[in-house]
Amino acid sequence: MALLKVDDLKIHFPIRGGILNRKIDEVRAVDGVSFEVKEGQTYGLVGESGSGKTTTGKAVMGLNSITDGDIYFEDTHLNAKKGKKVDVRKDVQMIFQDPYSSLNPRKRVIDIVAEPFRNYEKMSKSEEKEKVKDLLERVGISKDSLFKYPHEFSGGQRQRIGVARAIALNPKLIIADEPVSALDVSVQAQVLNFLQDIQKDLNLTLLFIAHDLGVIKHMCDRIGIMYQGRLVEEGQKEDIFNNPQHIYTKRLVAAIPDVDPRRREEHQRFRAQVKEEYQQSFYDYFDENGMAYDLRNISDTHKVALPERG
């Protein structure tokens, strides 16, 4: 059973202009994306900037309006047109990309982390304080920091405060929107490992959005590659890294730096070869508008956007 099911999601933003601010065109930020995330799994959404991965994540969270398509969380329809708006914010939480702007600079740590409690649970002040202390301890921040302000922390610590806030209500799904891309490489590993630990502890499902394939390889079980608002390839980690089928995926995988200096030239040759292939066969993989084709199964777990001719 899938915990989260996104079905043919479309998010278009209007471009207004001309006389009377009419809608003259639209940006198809997300255009027909479908995927499923199983419980306990880490699903990685990868793509270049502007490919719509963050927009997809925010749509699940309800922060973007959805043009078309459906999102189901545990069989609850999240964007139903009729009826009461479902509030799944208790079960779905988000970690934001930028730890500097995602914490309110005028709030103390205790106010930031306790915000979900104040909204969803009735607690006395002392109970609340205990809970916040527990959470801070869990993310490895000393409990003396309870009354400090965000600017007194480093980027990695801030991101961990963001995580503490996200796990406060014991959510089932966490959407991590490039949680480490704003951090130093040394701190990235620390935050990633820590995310994996709490994922294990709390049996969390993660929707992990990133552009760094190295990070994705480290974290995810299943991966979806996005390009211009569409998925071009989806599969298990092994499928994507060992057997990339789509030319865009191939190029992404080739772009991962190789740490072995002895193989540098070989790697460079390989990259040049992939680049050439990419330029030559670009039009075989995308339709006349430069859009990816629909996904088709090539094995039980592996889907690729290839043209009809097979």
Next chain:
Amino acid sequence: MSNKQTEQELEQTVEETQIEKSPSGMKIFWKEILKDKLAFISLMFLVLTSLGVFGVSLILDQEQIVTVDMFALHQPPSSEFWLGTDYGGRDIFGQLIIGTRNSLAIGFLVTLMSGFIGIVFGVVSGYFGGHVDNVMMRIVDFFMVLPNIMIIIVFVTIVPKYSVWSFSLVMTAFLWMGIARLIRSRALQEKELDYVQASRTLGSSHAKIIFTQVMPNITSLIVVTMTLNLAANIGIESGLSFLGFGFPESTPSLGTLLSYATNPTTLEQRWWIWMPAAILILILMLSVRNVGEALKRAADARQRRA
């Protein structure tokens, strides 16, 4: 044993309270004020002046002060009339006290009322954006194109008897738009920051986000605008009275005292009538500004000196 336990508990609570203490806004402001001598003197001056004029004016009999006394025309300062008298033989010192009270009261009232309307209007408009913003800003535009000075003057001429309250209300009706626009532009910026979205995901309502998350982040702007507006509003009132469209002579204000200087003889020879009011306006405005600057620094952790 039990004694020891309570001692431990006591220690714990002491420790807890020590941790819990994070400096409050007032404390930070106070520190900042103490650090800046000029601001401190200004604040003291403002507080003492306000307390003084409001206190003394309770004792003073306004009727008696504004009554014409034919036997004491144009008296220079003496022990009987500390600051002399005007062409109606009215005591200038008494008028100065009551005038300062009226001017300050109008300044405060107008600033508070226009500030309140402007802030709420602006922050709501900026936060929601889109169509809400569009409609609300057209309302602001409508008020802005009205010739407000003319309307105030017309009001003053047609209403036979007006008080500090009604005068403030009329001024407020035309002075909130600037604040609304300023606050709106900051709110527009502020709502794009991730912490607003984060608050949404954590289940806070729009109202809660506007007033507990966005507002604290624009306090420095609010405080600075409000203080500068306070100085400006005292100025506007004095200006209108100076032109003769403010209070009548029976209700003295700093502006009415200043307007005696339009008479060349008074300007040249009877300095005691207009000079104290002019100096007081100058010092009051400078003081308000100094305090405003200190407040501004206190509101922004990066600018603090203390």
